[in-house]
Amino acid sequence: MGHNYQSGSVALSKGSYKMKEMILNLIEKGKYADVRKEIVDMNVVDIAQLFEELDKQKLLVVLRILPKDMASGVFSYIPNELQKYIIESITDKEIKNIFDKLFFDDTIDFLEEMPSNIVKKVLKNTDEDTRILINQFLNYPENSAGSIMTIEFVDLKKEMTVKQAIQHIKETGVDKETIYTCYVIDNNRKLEGVISTRKLILSEDTTIVRDIMEKDVVYINTYDDREKITSLFKKYDFLSMPVVDSECRLVGIVTVDDIVDIIDQENTEDFQKMAAMQPSEKEYLKTNTMVLAKHRIIWLLILMISATFTGNIIRKFDEVLQSFVVLASFIPMLMDTGGNAGSQSSTLIIRGLAIGKIRPKDVFKVLWKELQVSCLVGIALTVVNFVRIYYFGKTDLLISVTVCITLFFTVMLAKIAGGILPIIAKIFKIDPAIMASPLITTIVDALTLILYFSTATWLLSI
Amino acid sequence: MGHNYQSGSVALSKGSYKMKEMILNLIEKGKYADVRKEIVDMNVVDIAQLFEELDKQKLLVVLRILPKDMASGVFSYIPNELQKYIIESITDKEIKNIFDKLFFDDTIDFLEEMPSNIVKKVLKNTDEDTRILINQFLNYPENSAGSIMTIEFVDLKKEMTVKQAIQHIKETGVDKETIYTCYVIDNNRKLEGVISTRKLILSEDTTIVRDIMEKDVVYINTYDDREKITSLFKKYDFLSMPVVDSECRLVGIVTVDDIVDIIDQENTEDFQKMAAMQPSEKEYLKTNTMVLAKHRIIWLLILMISATFTGNIIRKFDEVLQSFVVLASFIPMLMDTGGNAGSQSSTLIIRGLAIGKIRPKDVFKVLWKELQVSCLVGIALTVVNFVRIYYFGKTDLLISVTVCITLFFTVMLAKIAGGILPIIAKIFKIDPAIMASPLITTIVDALTLILYFSTATWLLSI
Numbered sequence: 001m002g003h004n005y006q007s008g009s010v011a012l013s014k015g016s017y018k019m020k021e022m023i024l025n026l027i028e029k030g031k032y033a034d035v036r037k038e039i040v041d042m043n044v045v046d047i048a049q050l051f052e053e054l055d056k057q058k059l060l061v062v063l064r065i066l067p068k069d070m071a072s073g074v075f076s077y078i079p080n081e082l083q084k085y086i087i088e089s090i091t092d093k094e095i096k097n098i099f100d101k102l103f104f105d106d107t108i109d110f111l112e113e114m115p116s117n118i119v120k121k122v123l124k125n126t127d128e129d130t131r132i133l134i135n136q137f138l139n140y141p142e143n144s145a146g147s148i149m150t151i152e153f154v155d156l157k158k159e160m161t162v163k164q165a166i167q168h169i170k171e172t173g174v175d176k177e178t179i180y181t182c183y184v185i186d187n188n189r190k191l192e193g194v195i196s197t198r199k200l201i202l203s204e205d206t207t208i209v210r211d212i213m214e215k216d217v218v219y220i221n222t223y224d225d226r227e228k229i230t231s232l233f234k235k236y237d238f239l240s241m242p243v244v245d246s247e248c249r250l251v252g253i254v255t256v257d258d259i260v261d262i263i264d265q266e267n268t269e270d271f272q273k274m275a276a277m278q279p280s281e282k283e284y285l286k287t288n289t290m291v292l293a294k295h296r297i298i299w300l301l302i303l304m305i306s307a308t309f310t311g312n313i314i315r316k317f318d319e320v321l322q323s324f325v326v327l328a329s330f331i332p333m334l335m336d337t338g339g340n341a342g343s344q345s346s347t348l349i350i351r352g353l354a355i356g357k358i359r360p361k362d363v364f365k366v367l368w369k370e371l372q373v374s375c376l377v378g379i380a381l382t383v384v385n386f387v388r389i390y391y392f393g394k395t396d397l398l399i400s401v402t403v404c405i406t407l408f409f410t411v412m413l414a415k416i417a418g419g420i421l422p423i424i425a426k427i428f429k430i431d432p433a434i435m436a437s438p439l440i441t442t443i444v445d446a447l448t449l450i451l452y453f454s455t456a457t458w459l460l461s462i
Numbered sequence: 463m464g465h466n467y468q469s470g471s472v473a474l475s476k477g478s479y480k481m482k483e484m485i486l487n488l489i490e491k492g493k494y495a496d497v498r499k500e501i502v503d504m505n506v507v508d509i510a511q512l513f514e515e516l517d518k519q520k521l522l523v524v525l526r527i528l529p530k531d532m533a534s535g536v537f538s539y540i541p542n543e544l545q546k547y548i549i550e551s552i553t554d555k556e557i558k559n560i561f562d563k564l565f566f567d568d569t570i571d572f573l574e575e576m577p578s579n580i581v582k583k584v585l586k587n588t589d590e591d592t593r594i595l596i597n598q599f600l601n602y603p604e605n606s607a608g609s610i611m612t613i614e615f616v617d618l619k620k621e622m623t624v625k626q627a628i629q630h631i632k633e634t635g636v637d638k639e640t641i642y643t644c645y646v647i648d649n650n651r652k653l654e655g656v657i658s659t660r661k662l663i664l665s666e667d668t669t670i671v672r673d674i675m676e677k678d679v680v681y682i683n684t685y686d687d688r689e690k691i692t693s694l695f696k697k698y699d700f701l702s703m704p705v706v707d708s709e710c711r712l713v714g715i716v717t718v719d720d721i722v723d724i725i726d727q728e729n730t731e732d733f734q735k736m737a738a739m740q741p742s743e744k745e746y747l748k749t750n751t752m753v754l755a756k757h758r759i760i761w762l763l764i765l766m767i768s769a770t771f772t773g774n775i776i777r778k779f780d781e782v783l784q785s786f787v788v789l790a791s792f793i794p795m796l797m798d799t800g801g802n803a804g805s806q807s808s809t810l811i812i813r814g815l816a817i818g819k820i821r822p823k824d825v826f827k828v829l830w831k832e833l834q835v836s837c838l839v840g841i842a843l844t845v846v847n848f849v850r851i852y853y854f855g856k857t858d859l860l861i862s863v864t865v866c867i868t869l870f871f872t873v874m875l876a877k878i879a880g881g882i883l884p885i886i887a888k889i890f891k892i893d894p895a896i897m898a899s900p901l902i903t904t905i906v907d908a909l910t911l912i913l914y915f916s917t918a919t920w921l922l923s924i
Contacts, residue, residue, distance in 0.1 A: 257699040275809035307795035314791040333769035347737035
């Protein structure tokens with residue numbers, strides 16, 4: 001998606017709410033000439049929001065009175081269902097107008113979400129070259145650089161003077177997604193250098209591009225995945241990055257505004273994985289019940305069956321429990337505290353691995369830190385718990401001691417498992433996010449109960 | 463921090479690893495003339511990484527051979543401890559050189575992290591005007607627009623022609639953080655409009671800025687918090703946004719590269735809160751043990767004590783348990799499944815609220831969705847569980863039924879609590895992230911056990 005340079009925010013400027021109301025009112029009354037006059041000053045993002053509130057017939061009328069480039073801009077910001085409805089309702093010529101002005105990456109994003117009849121209808125209305133290109137782009141793997149990039153960039157030749165380069169930007173820049181980073185290519189489209197428009201503007205007219213361009217370019221390959229791309233953007237603070245094919249030919253660019261969206265998507269995925277769900281990019285409210293259920297059921301089943309083993313441990317010790325039924329009443333507290341202590345550690349480590357601040361080689365540093373932290377936390381919890389159950393709860397001394405010993409070691413075990421398992425997963429090329437709270441809890445539960453009943457057997461000499 | 467236009471990535475280009483090794487080698491041998499020749503082609507981000515591997519004495523030597531603007535660039539990318547060491551070790555004149563070239567927001571970021579003796583040493587070496595400005599900026603609340611913004615932006619007057627405007631950019635742009643969005647102000651510095659350099663370059667020389675600038679500007683106030691700022695950047699795909707004071711005077715801008723970092727920080731905070739920790743921006747490996755323990759202990763204590771109530775429930779039913787000790791062995795499975803089912807829902811809802819895709823008014827939609835999903839998931843889990851414990855586990859029929867009934871309603875309860883409680887928190891202006899897995903688990907545990915033992919009492923007619 002292109003950067004947004006227009007900034008008529010209805011949402012923020014004075015009387016903004018009134019302005020939206022006013023336009024809705026004008027549409028209601030059918031005063032479309034007035035609507036057009038007002039709406040052209042609005043930001044396309046705000047118009048897209050307005051579209052969501054219109055009934056479908058009126059939406060088509062308003063779309064038709066928009067200037068062509070604005071119509072394309074608005075189209076790229078409205079939800080998929082509305083886009084689908086529009087394409088189904090408008091003429092071939094109108095489809096052509098929208099897609100002529102739409103940025104190429106927005107076209108691809110749109111087509112990826114549409115059923116085949118809509119894709120066909122759109123492809124029918126694009127020229128041969130674009131059609132070939134679209135088909136090629138639709139074949140890049142999901143989340144690869146190829147599927148994110150756009151082809152609308154400024155390319156220069158290294159022999160150009162600064163004046164010629166700026167003239168070239170003036171002549172070709174109108175349709176480009178960004179004109180702020182220009183890519184220097186040779187006659188075979190091989191990437192030779194990169195130069196910012198800033199540097200061009202701040203240089204003398206007669207300077208040759210070759211002499212001021214950066215030659216050691218950071219680039220990505222069409223098949224690189226989005227995790228690599230976002231980490232490079234974060235590291236270097238780029239506005240855009242070039243994408244090359246296997247022969248180092250420049251085929252597209254990725255821009256920072258898309259990266260902002262992708263960072264959010266990646267975080268959402270991590271949140272989902274860490275809560276034991278299959279990740280999905282689709283918004284919650286727009287996902288149907290069956291799909292939501294499908295994403296949740298598998299992990300719940302796996303974890304439920306794992307918890308069987310924990311149950312078997314209790315059954316093994318049923319004599320202990322028969323003699324001291326009160327022991328059962330501390331099981332929830334021990335399990336919950338173990339789970340919480342483990343999930344604190346695993347969350348910090350998984351996050352650290354995700355943003356690149358913790359690396360597999362830090363495993364011993366993490367182990368040492370978690371040992372110390374778990375000692376401190378374990379002692380504090382144990383003391384509070386002893387006071388609570390022995391003095392206030394009037395629990396038998398030996399039982400109180402059993403609970404407290406178990407509590408202390410549960411916290412240690414949980415924090416060490418939470419700290420180490422995500423790193424071990426990473427070393428074995430498994431996504432560390434699955435070593436989050438749910439799985440750690442299941443593991444720690446089993447260990448806690450073995451510890452608890454063993455200590456009880458020993459201390460209470462059953 | 464300024465966008466990075468330089469791109470000599472050692473990390474990516476061919477022979478990159480070798481290049482770093484070579485430079486380290488040259489430094490080792492003291493061949494600093496050669497080091498300088500090689501290093502000036504490198505990206506400041508990569509040089510900063512190199513610095514972390516040098517011993518401190520050599521680091522100072524390498525810093526001194528860097529061109530002034532590169533030295534400032536590298537300085538802004540190295541860790542706080544190294545920055546501190548450098549300021550303590552270099553002369554006043556060298557400090558002045560570094561801060562003259564450092565972007566203003568990087569200066570503020572640095573000073574915010576430093577102890578007062580370092581701050582004083584830096585302030586001593588800045589001119590009067592900058593000192594006043596720095597003190598003013600250090601007083602903005604943490605995470606406010608004022609504390610994030612930079613003052614290095616291009617301002618134009620609306621009477622200028624496009625040619626004059628571009629000339630003005632050429633003359634003043636060198637020190638600006640971005641030259642791609644220009645802000646039009648009146649004589650009282652009131653913000654009147656905004657225009658992209660793209661539009662200037664693509665317009666005729668004689669066009670007047672007033673006629674092509676956007677007048678309805680999206681701006682933020684110095685006291686707006688970063689959550690609002692990031693959501694506006696995401697909504698409008700801006701490269702930068704203007705920050706105004708209470709009288710609508712332009713005082714600074716926020717740029718997209720800082721937003722990328724802030725989005726990551728905000729997500730990290732959410733992860734931490736959802737795992738029942740006090741949020742902290744500091745990296746795990748750089749946080750000391752006491753601080754880590756402090757951030758974790760409070761929530762662990764609260765949740766441990768809450769789990770007492772769950773224990774009391776079991777104690778109330780100790781007769782049931784005495785008669786059917788086998789009931790205890792299903793407690794872990796029921797608690798874990800409830801916790802996991804609840805955390806799936808709460809995570810999706812908390813995330814949806816955080817990125818603005820779910821709003822408080824959607825509460826009934828969420829309730830309805832979770833009801834349906836929990837029915838589907840509950841039935842599947844219950845069937846599998848029944849087969850497992852009755853047919854394979856040879857558990858008594860009535861006990862199997864008790865467990866299955868409890869399981870089904872636990873999943874329902876958990877998913878509804880997980881879906882609704884974050885929204886209720888939001889309505890009461892409490893951070894929804896605290897309604898995550900740990901708290902939901904504690905609540906669901908108590909409900910599950912009441913349900914379990916009540917069903918047992920009734921079915922097993924104890």
